[in-house]
Amino acid sequence: MSASNETQGAEGGADEPPQPDNTFYECNICFDTAKDPIVSMCGHLFCWPCLHRWLETRPNRQVCPVCKAGIGKEKVIPIYGRGSTNQQDPREKLPPRPQGQRSEPETQGGFPGFGFSDGGFHMSFGIGAFPFGIFASTFNFNDGRPGPPEAGSPQHTEEMFLSKVFLWVAILFIFWLLVA
Amino acid sequence: MASMEKRLQKELQALTKDPPKGVRVSPDGTCRTLSEWIVDLDGAPGTLYEGEHFQLQFKFSSRYPFDSPQVTFIGTNIPLHPHVYSNGHICLSILTEDWSPALSVQSVCLSIISMLSSCTEKKRPPDNSFYVKTCSKNPKKTRWWYHDDSV
Ligand SMILES: [Zn+2]
Ligand SMILES: [Zn+2]
Numbered sequence: 096m097s098a099s100n101e102t103q104g105a106e107g108g109a110d111e112p113p114q115p116d117n118t119f120y121e122c123n124i125c126f127d128t129a130k131d132p133i134v135s136m137c138g139h140l141f142c143w144p145c146l147h148r149w150l151e152t153r154p155n156r157q158v159c160p161v162c163k164a165g166i167g168k169e170k171v172i173p174i175y176g177r178g179s180t181n182q183q184d185p186r187e188k189l190p191p192r193p194q195g196q197r198s199e200p201e202t203q204g205g206f207p208g209f210g211f212s213d214g215g216f217h218m219s220f221g222i223g224a225f226p227f228g229i230f231a232s233t234f235n236f237n238d239g240r241p242g243p244p245e246a247g248s249p250q251h252t253e254e255m256f257l258s259k260v261f262l263w264v265a266i267l268f269i270f271w272l273l274v275a
Numbered sequence: 276m277a278s279m280e281k282r283l284q285k286e287l288q289a290l291t292k293d294p295p296k297g298v299r300v301s302p303d304g305t306c307r308t309l310s311e312w313i314v315d316l317d318g319a320p321g322t323l324y325e326g327e328h329f330q331l332q333f334k335f336s337s338r339y340p341f342d343s344p345q346v347t348f349i350g351t352n353i354p355l356h357p358h359v360y361s362n363g364h365i366c367l368s369i370l371t372e373d374w375s376p377a378l379s380v381q382s383v384c385l386s387i388i389s390m391l392s393s394c395t396e397k398k399r400p401p402d403n404s405f406y407v408k409t410c411s412k413n414p415k416k417t418r419w420w421y422h423d424d425s426v
Contacts, residue, residue, distance in 0.1 A: 124340060124341075125281070126286070126379075127282075149376055160375040
């Protein structure tokens with residue numbers, strides 16, 4: 096597997112910095128430039144839809160396709176490039192890309208918004224988004240289209256709407272918790 | 276379906292343009308359809324198969340690369356090897372349970388060449404005649420026992 100990458104990577108000339116379309120940034124599953132990129136703990140790059148599909152293919156034996164290290168939904172890190180025009184929350188994408196783990200800053204008090212690390216928030220949101228994510232990923236994979244729906248399409252709008260509904264339910268829940 | 280074709284197209288392009296030593300996408304048969312390829316293999320120099328030529332057939336399902344390809348030797352020269360049955364079926368774990376979507380046609384070919392190269396005695400698997408009589412046409416339907424991965 097590595098042989099193919101090396102030979103292809105060598106074509107571009109050794110001194111040239113890797114181009115955005117270089118094999119260096121290719122997903123190890125679809126061999127295309129990774130979209131919704133995530134990186135595993137072992138350092139291997141994939142599209143989140145590609146890896147997600149692989150994990151679903153063998154739910155009992157989730158290993159990195161490249162090095163066979165253990166891998167899982169919680170053990171991957173999303174990558175956000177500077178130029179990415181779509182700063183959409185990964186949770187709204189289908190299939191859901193796992194969130195980056197956000198360490199809390201030192202500051203205390205106040206209402207820090209979405210970074211708010213209260214168990215209740217994450218839990219309620221998780222429950223809301225979960226079944227929808229499952230439905231959507233199944234749908235997505237059956238027609239063989241790995242990406243999220245195009246912006247502006249009816250499906251996309253609907254997803255955005257549903258996500259917002261879940262989000263507001265979660266926020267109201269927290270608010271209720273705080274007030275009560 | 277589209278993602279499978281896109282990846283196969285890329286693989287075909289790379290393998291045609293820059294094939295590793297002893298591996299060639301066969302001009303005959305291949306590419307009338309992307310889902311079936313024939314690849315010519317040369318026995319590696321300095322091994323028991325030096326100077327021999329083989330043909331591998333690859334069949335891809337629409338779930339490739341999540342699903343492994345079906346790979347068999349075809350043609351008149353089926354290598355005489357303890358993991359290769361006389362009907363062309365190959366007992367190699369990466370073709371079934373150890374398949375990974377990061378593998379490719381090229382890496383499968385290289386694994387098969389290396390499997391041949393490490394052979395020390397040209398012979399058929401011990402259960403060859405029984406297997407060939409009873410097996411399915413599709414080697415992926417066989418529950419292989421990967422007795423000995425070192426050969
Ligand atoms: Zn991919
Ligand atoms: Zn890895």
